Amino acid sequence: MSQTLKGKTILVARERERADEMTKLLEAEGGRALVQPPIQTLPVEDPSELDDALTAALDREFDWAIFSSVNGVKFALDRLEETKKIDARELSTRVAIAAVGATTRDYLRERGLTVDIVPQKFDADGLVDALFEGIGKTIASQKFLSLRASRGRKTLSERLTSLGATVRETIAYRSVDVEAAEPGIVEAAREGRIDAGIVASSASASAVLRLLGESAKGIPWFAISELTATALRKEGARVGGVAREATARALFESVLETFSK
Secondary structure, X not given: OOOOOOOOEEEXXXXXXXXXXXXXXXXXXXXXXXXXXXXXXXXXXXXXXXXXXHHHHHOOOOOEEEEOOHHHHHHHHHHHHHHHOOOHHHHHHHOEEEEOOHHHHHHHHHXXXXXXXXXXXXXXXXXXXHXXXXXXXXXXXXXXXXXXXXXOOOHHHHHHHHOOOEEEEEEEEEEEEOOOOOHHHHHHHHOOOOOEEEEOOHHHHHHHHHHHHHHXXXXXXXXXXXXXXXXXXXXXXXXEEEOOOOOHXXXXXXXXXXXXX
16 A cells, blocks of 8 residues: 555544445555544434335335435335335335445445446436436336435435426435534644545535534545535535545545645
């Protein structure tokens, strides 16, 4: 390894269980990784709507199930197996599966599901474009189940509805801001000892900036997408780079490229 990041401290703003890959990549290049979860993901308080939607999917009442994140896959499939006492792989024999992003696709495959569509552009607009390219005007007769977080943009359902499709949005999990950052990380940010930050969603961007306050705005932040970069800029934060595609590897490479100069 080139040890490009030797002596650099990088803040990874992700849940700890999701930060492992990035931490290993940074440390392999000599960097010191700090992990500060900005958001906590939790099961929905009342799972009845999720249960009903999953039952409908198993009963083939939808043509497609759309997953926008790894968390959406995890919470939905775990709930399916817990309540229905069946292997989650059964879902992809009842409906076609669409995934937003390579990471979501890979996790679906890890769980044994067949993924039918993944857009080249890893966002809601890209998915709708890919669906339209794949099934054409018949999209107007299709029924979609969108399994999503408790907050986030509604671009996906709005665009599909505008094309005549029927969309049922169902909350698969809650996304809740962490109330306080770790004191050592707050101190490091205040003293200018964090060389860069990594953030993988718009919600995480807003949450981590709130946690760290004004000192966070002096940190160059690396965003997983232009949408996340826009969220950072709106909060007055400095954007150091944007990943070429929405994957942990591409996000890491954007950091490496900048510090190689």
